Amino acid sequence: MIGIIDYGMGNLRSVEKALQFLSFEVKVIKTPEEAQWCEKLILPGVGAFGDAIAAIREAGLDNAIYEAVGRGVPFLGICLGMQLMFDLSQENGLFEGLKLLPGRIVRIKAASHEYKIPHMGWNSLDILKQAPLFDNVPQGAYVYFDHAYHLKTNEDIVSACSEYGIAMQVAAQRGNLYGLQFHPEKSGEIGLRILANFGGLS
Protein backbone atom coordinates (compact mmCIF):
# COMPACT_ATOMS: atom_id res chain seq x y z
CA MET A 1 0.00 0.00 0.00
CA ILE A 2 1.14 3.53 -0.87
CA GLY A 3 0.51 6.12 1.81
CA ILE A 4 -0.10 9.73 0.80
CA ILE A 5 0.82 11.98 3.70
CA ASP A 6 -1.91 14.52 4.49
CA TYR A 7 -0.70 17.34 6.72
CA GLY A 8 -3.72 19.53 6.05
CA MET A 9 -2.30 21.56 3.20
CA GLY A 10 -2.75 21.32 -0.50
CA ASN A 11 -4.63 19.11 -2.84
CA LEU A 12 -3.95 15.40 -2.45
CA ARG A 13 -6.79 14.24 -4.66
CA SER A 14 -4.81 14.44 -7.89
CA VAL A 15 -1.98 12.25 -6.62
CA GLU A 16 -4.47 9.80 -5.14
CA LYS A 17 -6.52 9.61 -8.33
CA ALA A 18 -3.47 9.11 -10.55
CA LEU A 19 -2.25 6.20 -8.40
CA GLN A 20 -5.72 4.67 -8.32
CA PHE A 21 -5.93 5.00 -12.09
CA LEU A 22 -2.71 2.94 -12.19
CA SER A 23 -4.44 0.35 -9.95
CA PHE A 24 -2.25 0.90 -6.89
CA GLU A 25 -3.72 0.56 -3.43
CA VAL A 26 -3.62 4.01 -1.87
CA LYS A 27 -4.39 5.42 1.53
CA VAL A 28 -4.38 9.02 2.67
CA ILE A 29 -2.67 9.07 6.05
CA LYS A 30 -2.90 11.75 8.71
CA THR A 31 -1.25 10.18 11.76
CA PRO A 32 2.16 8.64 12.55
CA GLU A 33 0.39 5.34 13.38
CA GLU A 34 -1.12 5.06 9.91
CA ALA A 35 2.32 5.63 8.34
CA GLN A 36 3.66 2.46 9.97
CA TRP A 37 1.64 0.20 7.69
CA CYS A 38 2.68 1.71 4.38
CA GLU A 39 5.14 0.06 2.02
CA LYS A 40 5.75 3.35 0.25
CA LEU A 41 5.18 6.96 1.17
CA ILE A 42 4.44 10.05 -0.88
CA LEU A 43 4.71 13.60 0.45
CA PRO A 44 2.78 15.94 -1.86
CA GLY A 45 1.97 19.58 -1.26
CA VAL A 46 1.31 23.04 -2.51
CA GLY A 47 1.53 26.22 -0.47
CA ALA A 48 4.24 27.75 1.67
CA PHE A 49 7.27 25.86 3.02
CA GLY A 50 7.14 27.35 6.54
CA ASP A 51 3.48 26.47 7.15
CA ALA A 52 3.98 22.98 5.72
CA ILE A 53 6.96 22.00 7.85
CA ALA A 54 5.22 23.37 10.95
CA ALA A 55 2.10 21.31 10.18
CA ILE A 56 4.17 18.15 9.65
CA ARG A 57 5.98 18.58 12.97
CA GLU A 58 2.76 19.50 14.76
CA ALA A 59 1.18 16.21 13.64
CA GLY A 60 4.29 14.25 14.61
CA LEU A 61 4.61 13.11 11.02
CA ASP A 62 8.30 14.08 10.82
CA ASN A 63 9.30 11.26 13.16
CA ALA A 64 7.05 8.83 11.31
CA ILE A 65 8.81 9.81 8.09
CA TYR A 66 12.30 9.32 9.63
CA GLU A 67 11.25 5.95 11.00
CA ALA A 68 9.84 4.75 7.66
CA VAL A 69 12.80 6.03 5.66
CA GLY A 70 15.12 4.28 8.14
CA ARG A 71 13.27 1.03 7.47
CA GLY A 72 14.04 1.46 3.76
CA VAL A 73 10.52 2.43 2.69
CA PRO A 74 10.64 4.15 -0.76
CA PHE A 75 9.78 7.80 -0.18
CA LEU A 76 8.71 10.29 -2.87
CA GLY A 77 8.35 14.05 -2.38
CA ILE A 78 6.39 15.97 -5.01
CA CYS A 79 6.70 19.73 -5.62
CA LEU A 80 6.64 21.37 -2.15
CA GLY A 81 6.93 17.82 -0.77
CA MET A 82 10.26 17.49 -2.58
CA GLN A 83 11.48 20.81 -1.23
CA LEU A 84 10.58 19.76 2.32
CA MET A 85 13.04 16.84 2.05
CA PHE A 86 16.04 19.21 1.96
CA ASP A 87 18.04 21.13 4.58
CA LEU A 88 16.44 24.53 4.41
CA SER A 89 14.31 26.92 2.40
CA GLN A 90 14.50 30.66 1.89
CA GLU A 91 10.76 30.98 1.17
CA ASN A 92 9.49 33.99 3.19
CA GLY A 93 12.28 33.65 5.75
CA LEU A 94 14.57 30.81 6.59
CA PHE A 95 13.06 27.44 7.49
CA GLU A 96 14.68 24.11 8.26
CA GLY A 97 13.36 21.17 6.28
CA LEU A 98 13.35 17.45 7.01
CA LYS A 99 17.08 17.23 6.08
CA LEU A 100 16.66 13.88 4.38
CA LEU A 101 18.76 15.15 1.48
CA PRO A 102 21.50 17.82 1.30
CA GLY A 103 20.61 21.09 -0.42
CA ARG A 104 18.71 24.33 -0.08
CA ILE A 105 15.59 25.81 -1.64
CA VAL A 106 15.99 29.28 -3.13
CA ARG A 107 13.77 31.69 -5.08
CA ILE A 108 13.83 31.47 -8.87
CA LYS A 109 15.72 34.42 -10.35
CA ALA A 110 14.27 35.45 -13.70
CA ALA A 111 17.12 35.42 -16.23
CA SER A 112 15.10 37.93 -18.28
CA HIS A 113 11.48 39.09 -18.56
CA GLU A 114 10.82 36.05 -20.75
CA TYR A 115 11.08 33.93 -17.64
CA LYS A 116 7.97 34.30 -15.52
CA ILE A 117 7.77 33.55 -11.81
CA PRO A 118 6.25 31.12 -10.93
CA HIS A 119 7.78 28.70 -13.41
CA MET A 120 4.42 27.45 -14.62
CA GLY A 121 3.72 25.10 -17.48
CA TRP A 122 5.42 22.28 -19.38
CA ASN A 123 9.19 22.01 -19.56
CA SER A 124 11.44 19.26 -20.89
CA LEU A 125 13.61 16.99 -18.76
CA ASP A 126 17.31 16.57 -19.16
CA ILE A 127 17.58 13.19 -17.47
CA LEU A 128 20.85 12.54 -15.64
CA LYS A 129 19.94 9.33 -13.81
CA GLN A 130 17.51 7.17 -15.73
CA ALA A 131 16.87 4.44 -13.19
CA PRO A 132 14.55 3.81 -11.57
CA LEU A 133 11.96 6.63 -11.80
CA PHE A 134 12.72 7.66 -15.38
CA ASP A 135 12.80 4.13 -16.82
CA ASN A 136 11.07 4.26 -20.22
CA VAL A 137 10.89 8.05 -20.04
CA PRO A 138 12.58 9.55 -23.11
CA GLN A 139 15.21 12.27 -22.86
CA GLY A 140 13.47 15.63 -23.42
CA ALA A 141 10.06 14.40 -22.22
CA TYR A 142 7.73 17.19 -21.07
CA VAL A 143 6.40 17.47 -17.52
CA TYR A 144 4.24 20.07 -15.77
CA PHE A 145 5.70 22.56 -13.29
CA ASP A 146 4.23 25.18 -10.97
CA HIS A 147 6.72 26.63 -8.48
CA ALA A 148 8.51 29.85 -7.51
CA TYR A 149 11.39 28.27 -5.52
CA HIS A 150 13.88 25.65 -6.63
CA LEU A 151 16.56 23.25 -5.39
CA LYS A 152 20.25 24.06 -5.23
CA THR A 153 22.57 21.24 -4.27
CA ASN A 154 26.23 20.46 -4.91
CA GLU A 155 25.82 16.75 -4.21
CA ASP A 156 25.63 14.07 -6.87
CA ILE A 157 21.97 13.37 -6.18
CA VAL A 158 20.36 15.27 -9.07
CA SER A 159 18.51 12.94 -11.44
CA ALA A 160 17.09 15.55 -13.85
CA CYS A 161 17.39 19.22 -14.79
CA SER A 162 15.20 21.57 -16.83
CA GLU A 163 16.31 24.72 -18.58
CA TYR A 164 14.77 27.90 -17.13
CA GLY A 165 17.46 30.51 -17.65
CA ILE A 166 19.70 28.13 -15.71
CA ALA A 167 19.95 24.34 -15.64
CA MET A 168 17.41 24.04 -12.85
CA GLN A 169 17.70 20.94 -10.65
CA VAL A 170 14.22 19.39 -10.78
CA ALA A 171 14.63 15.81 -9.58
CA ALA A 172 16.85 14.18 -6.98
CA GLN A 173 17.40 10.71 -5.57
CA ARG A 174 19.56 8.86 -3.08
CA GLY A 175 18.91 5.34 -1.84
CA ASN A 176 15.21 4.99 -1.12
CA LEU A 177 14.60 8.77 -1.32
CA TYR A 178 13.14 10.44 -4.41
CA GLY A 179 12.12 14.03 -5.06
CA LEU A 180 10.35 15.58 -8.04
CA GLN A 181 9.87 19.34 -8.39
CA PHE A 182 7.28 18.87 -11.15
CA HIS A 183 3.83 17.28 -10.83
CA PRO A 184 3.87 13.72 -12.25
CA GLU A 185 0.15 13.45 -11.43
CA LYS A 186 -0.48 16.36 -13.83
CA SER A 187 2.04 15.42 -16.53
CA GLY A 188 -0.14 13.21 -18.71
CA GLU A 189 1.17 9.84 -19.91
CA ILE A 190 4.79 10.62 -19.01
CA GLY A 191 3.82 11.51 -15.46
CA LEU A 192 1.79 8.33 -15.04
CA ARG A 193 4.81 6.32 -16.21
CA ILE A 194 6.98 7.97 -13.54
CA LEU A 195 4.39 7.26 -10.84
CA ALA A 196 4.10 3.67 -12.07
CA ASN A 197 7.89 3.33 -11.78
CA PHE A 198 7.73 4.55 -8.18
CA GLY A 199 4.76 2.31 -7.37
CA GLY A 200 6.62 -0.67 -8.82
CA LEU A 201 9.71 -0.24 -6.61
CA SER A 202 10.33 -3.08 -4.20
Add this chain to the structure above:
Amino acid sequence: MHTKRIIPCLDVNNGRVVKGVNFVNIRDAGDPVEIAAFYNKEMADELVFLDITASYDARKIMADVVSRTADQVFIPLTVGGGIRTIEDFRMILKAGADKVSINSAALANPTFIDDAASRFGSSTVVVAIDAKRRVNHVPGYDVYLNGGRVNTGKDALEWAVEASRRGAGELLVTCMDTDGVKQGYDIELTSQIASSVEIPVIASGGAGAFEHFHDALTTGKADAALAASLFHYRDMSIKDVKQYLKERGVAVRL
Protein backbone atom coordinates in the same frame (compact mmCIF):
# COMPACT_ATOMS: atom_id res chain seq x y z
CA MET B 1 12.82 23.92 -22.87
CA HIS B 2 9.94 25.84 -21.33
CA THR B 3 6.93 25.83 -23.65
CA LYS B 4 3.96 28.07 -24.41
CA ARG B 5 0.58 26.59 -23.52
CA ILE B 6 -2.57 26.11 -25.61
CA ILE B 7 -5.66 25.86 -23.43
CA PRO B 8 -9.17 24.88 -24.53
CA CYS B 9 -12.01 26.33 -22.46
CA LEU B 10 -15.22 24.36 -21.91
CA ASP B 11 -18.40 26.22 -21.00
CA VAL B 12 -20.31 24.01 -18.57
CA ASN B 13 -24.00 24.46 -17.78
CA ASN B 14 -25.66 22.13 -15.26
CA GLY B 15 -22.83 19.64 -15.68
CA ARG B 16 -23.03 19.62 -19.48
CA VAL B 17 -20.69 21.20 -22.01
CA VAL B 18 -22.51 23.69 -24.18
CA LYS B 19 -21.52 24.49 -27.76
CA GLY B 20 -19.91 21.07 -28.24
CA VAL B 21 -20.68 19.62 -31.66
CA ASN B 22 -18.98 17.69 -34.45
CA PHE B 23 -16.56 15.76 -32.30
CA VAL B 24 -15.08 12.74 -33.93
CA ASN B 25 -15.07 9.58 -31.81
CA ILE B 26 -17.10 11.12 -29.03
CA ARG B 27 -20.36 9.48 -28.11
CA ASP B 28 -21.71 12.37 -26.11
CA ALA B 29 -20.63 15.86 -27.16
CA GLY B 30 -22.03 17.31 -23.95
CA ASP B 31 -20.07 15.11 -21.55
CA PRO B 32 -17.27 17.16 -19.96
CA VAL B 33 -15.28 14.04 -19.07
CA GLU B 34 -15.25 12.70 -22.61
CA ILE B 35 -14.36 16.07 -24.09
CA ALA B 36 -11.60 16.59 -21.52
CA ALA B 37 -10.13 13.19 -22.43
CA PHE B 38 -10.36 14.08 -26.12
CA TYR B 39 -8.50 17.38 -25.62
CA ASN B 40 -5.89 15.60 -23.51
CA LYS B 41 -5.16 13.26 -26.44
CA GLU B 42 -4.94 16.30 -28.71
CA MET B 43 -2.08 17.65 -26.56
CA ALA B 44 -4.00 20.37 -24.76
CA ASP B 45 -1.62 21.70 -22.09
CA GLU B 46 -4.37 22.43 -19.58
CA LEU B 47 -8.14 22.55 -19.42
CA VAL B 48 -10.37 25.36 -18.25
CA PHE B 49 -13.95 24.67 -17.16
CA LEU B 50 -16.06 27.80 -17.10
CA ASP B 51 -19.20 27.27 -15.03
CA ILE B 52 -22.15 29.17 -16.48
CA THR B 53 -24.75 27.39 -14.34
CA ALA B 54 -27.17 29.82 -12.74
CA SER B 55 -28.79 27.45 -10.24
CA TYR B 56 -28.26 27.36 -6.50
CA ASP B 57 -26.49 23.99 -6.69
CA ALA B 58 -24.01 25.19 -9.32
CA ARG B 59 -20.85 24.62 -7.26
CA LYS B 60 -21.91 21.12 -6.21
CA ILE B 61 -22.65 20.11 -9.79
CA MET B 62 -19.31 21.54 -10.91
CA ALA B 63 -17.42 19.77 -8.13
CA ASP B 64 -18.89 16.50 -9.36
CA VAL B 65 -17.84 17.25 -12.95
CA VAL B 66 -14.32 18.11 -11.77
CA SER B 67 -14.08 14.98 -9.68
CA ARG B 68 -15.16 12.70 -12.53
CA THR B 69 -12.76 14.43 -14.94
CA ALA B 70 -9.83 14.23 -12.52
CA ASP B 71 -10.42 10.46 -12.26
CA GLN B 72 -9.34 10.07 -15.86
CA VAL B 73 -7.50 13.11 -17.15
CA PHE B 74 -4.09 13.87 -15.72
CA ILE B 75 -3.28 17.36 -16.92
CA PRO B 76 -3.87 20.64 -15.04
CA LEU B 77 -7.46 21.67 -14.59
CA THR B 78 -8.68 25.20 -13.87
CA VAL B 79 -12.26 25.98 -12.86
CA GLY B 80 -13.87 29.40 -13.02
CA GLY B 81 -17.31 30.96 -12.92
CA GLY B 82 -19.35 31.84 -9.86
CA ILE B 83 -16.65 31.28 -7.24
CA ARG B 84 -17.65 33.73 -4.49
CA THR B 85 -16.28 32.40 -1.22
CA ILE B 86 -13.26 30.64 0.25
CA GLU B 87 -15.61 27.69 0.79
CA ASP B 88 -16.46 27.55 -2.95
CA PHE B 89 -12.74 27.71 -3.66
CA ARG B 90 -11.96 24.88 -1.27
CA MET B 91 -14.78 22.68 -2.62
CA ILE B 92 -13.52 22.95 -6.20
CA LEU B 93 -9.88 22.27 -5.23
CA LYS B 94 -10.92 19.32 -3.10
CA ALA B 95 -12.81 17.84 -6.03
CA GLY B 96 -9.51 17.68 -7.93
CA ALA B 97 -9.02 21.05 -9.66
CA ASP B 98 -5.50 22.48 -9.63
CA LYS B 99 -6.41 26.13 -9.98
CA VAL B 100 -9.49 28.21 -9.40
CA SER B 101 -10.22 31.31 -11.41
CA ILE B 102 -11.89 34.22 -9.64
CA ASN B 103 -13.31 37.35 -11.20
CA SER B 104 -16.29 39.30 -9.79
CA ALA B 105 -15.65 38.22 -6.20
CA ALA B 106 -12.09 39.55 -6.38
CA LEU B 107 -13.31 42.85 -7.79
CA ALA B 108 -15.93 43.17 -5.06
CA ASN B 109 -13.39 42.28 -2.38
CA PRO B 110 -9.74 42.32 -3.50
CA THR B 111 -8.56 40.73 -0.21
CA PHE B 112 -10.23 37.53 -1.46
CA ILE B 113 -7.07 37.11 -3.57
CA ASP B 114 -4.79 37.45 -0.50
CA ASP B 115 -6.97 35.02 1.49
CA ALA B 116 -7.07 32.35 -1.21
CA ALA B 117 -3.33 32.66 -1.88
CA SER B 118 -2.38 32.34 1.77
CA ARG B 119 -4.73 29.39 2.38
CA PHE B 120 -4.22 27.37 -0.78
CA GLY B 121 -1.00 28.77 -2.28
CA SER B 122 -0.56 31.32 -5.07
CA SER B 123 -0.20 28.52 -7.58
CA THR B 124 -3.93 27.75 -7.21
CA VAL B 125 -5.16 31.31 -7.70
CA VAL B 126 -5.98 32.56 -11.19
CA VAL B 127 -7.47 36.05 -11.45
CA ALA B 128 -9.64 36.50 -14.54
CA ILE B 129 -9.87 40.01 -15.95
CA ASP B 130 -12.50 41.01 -18.53
CA ALA B 131 -11.29 44.19 -20.17
CA LYS B 132 -12.74 46.55 -22.75
CA ARG B 133 -10.90 49.24 -24.67
CA ARG B 134 -11.97 52.78 -23.74
CA VAL B 135 -13.80 54.68 -26.44
CA ASN B 136 -13.32 58.16 -27.92
CA HIS B 137 -9.53 57.80 -28.11
CA VAL B 138 -9.16 57.59 -24.35
CA PRO B 139 -6.13 55.34 -23.83
CA GLY B 140 -6.29 52.17 -21.76
CA TYR B 141 -8.84 49.51 -20.86
CA ASP B 142 -11.63 49.31 -18.27
CA VAL B 143 -12.41 46.19 -16.24
CA TYR B 144 -15.96 44.88 -16.77
CA LEU B 145 -18.29 42.68 -14.73
CA ASN B 146 -21.06 40.25 -15.66
CA GLY B 147 -19.79 39.24 -19.04
CA GLY B 148 -19.07 42.76 -20.19
CA ARG B 149 -22.27 44.46 -19.10
CA VAL B 150 -21.04 46.50 -16.14
CA ASN B 151 -18.07 48.85 -16.26
CA THR B 152 -16.26 48.91 -12.90
CA GLY B 153 -14.24 51.95 -13.97
CA LYS B 154 -11.09 50.15 -12.79
CA ASP B 155 -8.07 50.35 -15.07
CA ALA B 156 -7.22 46.86 -16.39
CA LEU B 157 -3.46 47.32 -16.15
CA GLU B 158 -3.63 48.67 -12.58
CA TRP B 159 -5.95 45.85 -11.56
CA ALA B 160 -3.60 43.27 -13.08
CA VAL B 161 -0.66 44.65 -11.11
CA GLU B 162 -2.73 44.76 -7.91
CA ALA B 163 -3.97 41.17 -8.37
CA SER B 164 -0.41 40.01 -8.90
CA ARG B 165 0.82 41.89 -5.82
CA ARG B 166 -1.99 40.35 -3.74
CA GLY B 167 -0.81 36.83 -4.59
CA ALA B 168 -2.43 35.71 -7.83
CA GLY B 169 -0.35 32.98 -9.49
CA GLU B 170 -1.60 33.68 -12.98
CA LEU B 171 -3.84 36.10 -14.90
CA LEU B 172 -6.49 35.14 -17.44
CA VAL B 173 -6.98 38.25 -19.55
CA THR B 174 -10.00 38.40 -21.85
CA CYS B 175 -10.63 41.28 -24.20
CA MET B 176 -14.40 41.80 -24.47
CA ASP B 177 -14.01 43.66 -27.79
CA THR B 178 -12.24 40.84 -29.60
CA ASP B 179 -14.01 37.95 -27.83
CA GLY B 180 -16.11 35.89 -30.26
CA VAL B 181 -15.09 38.00 -33.27
CA LYS B 182 -12.30 35.64 -34.43
CA GLN B 183 -10.13 38.49 -35.69
CA GLY B 184 -7.28 37.90 -33.25
CA TYR B 185 -6.43 38.53 -29.62
CA ASP B 186 -5.95 42.11 -28.37
CA ILE B 187 -2.18 42.12 -28.56
CA GLU B 188 -1.81 45.56 -26.99
CA LEU B 189 -3.77 44.53 -23.90
CA THR B 190 -1.93 41.25 -23.28
CA SER B 191 1.52 42.67 -23.98
CA GLN B 192 0.93 45.66 -21.68
CA ILE B 193 -0.18 43.44 -18.84
CA ALA B 194 2.44 40.73 -19.44
CA SER B 195 5.19 43.36 -19.41
CA SER B 196 3.96 44.80 -16.11
CA VAL B 197 3.67 41.63 -14.01
CA GLU B 198 6.06 38.85 -13.10
CA ILE B 199 3.39 36.11 -13.23
CA PRO B 200 2.23 34.30 -16.39
CA VAL B 201 -0.60 35.75 -18.49
CA ILE B 202 -3.15 33.71 -20.46
CA ALA B 203 -4.51 35.55 -23.50
CA SER B 204 -8.19 35.04 -24.19
CA GLY B 205 -10.76 36.29 -26.69
CA GLY B 206 -10.46 36.50 -30.43
CA ALA B 207 -8.67 33.42 -31.77
CA GLY B 208 -9.81 32.64 -35.31
CA ALA B 209 -6.68 31.64 -37.19
CA PHE B 210 -3.29 30.03 -36.57
CA GLU B 211 -1.44 33.34 -36.72
CA HIS B 212 -3.59 34.75 -33.91
CA PHE B 213 -2.06 32.23 -31.50
CA HIS B 214 1.39 33.07 -32.81
CA ASP B 215 0.84 36.81 -32.33
CA ALA B 216 -0.48 36.41 -28.77
CA LEU B 217 2.47 34.23 -27.74
CA THR B 218 5.17 36.36 -29.39
CA THR B 219 4.39 40.10 -29.72
CA GLY B 220 1.53 39.69 -27.21
CA LYS B 221 4.04 38.28 -24.67
CA ALA B 222 1.42 35.86 -23.33
CA ASP B 223 2.57 32.61 -21.75
CA ALA B 224 -0.55 30.76 -22.86
CA ALA B 225 -3.45 31.21 -25.27
CA LEU B 226 -7.00 30.13 -24.57
CA ALA B 227 -9.77 29.39 -27.05
CA ALA B 228 -13.23 27.87 -26.82
CA SER B 229 -15.56 27.65 -29.80
CA LEU B 230 -12.71 27.38 -32.28
CA PHE B 231 -11.72 24.00 -30.86
CA HIS B 232 -15.26 22.85 -30.06
CA TYR B 233 -16.52 23.39 -33.58
CA ARG B 234 -13.36 21.75 -34.94
CA ASP B 235 -12.44 24.80 -36.99
CA MET B 236 -8.93 23.70 -36.10
CA SER B 237 -7.31 21.14 -33.85
CA ILE B 238 -4.98 21.90 -30.97
CA LYS B 239 -2.33 19.72 -32.60
CA ASP B 240 -2.49 21.76 -35.82
CA VAL B 241 -2.12 25.00 -33.88
CA LYS B 242 0.91 23.61 -32.06
CA GLN B 243 2.47 22.30 -35.27
CA TYR B 244 2.08 25.76 -36.83
CA LEU B 245 3.71 27.38 -33.79
CA LYS B 246 6.55 24.89 -33.72
CA GLU B 247 7.37 25.50 -37.39
CA ARG B 248 7.66 29.20 -36.56
CA GLY B 249 10.06 28.73 -33.67
CA VAL B 250 7.63 28.91 -30.75
CA ALA B 251 8.42 26.20 -28.19
CA VAL B 252 5.41 23.94 -27.64
CA ARG B 253 4.85 20.47 -26.23
CA LEU B 254 4.10 18.08 -29.09
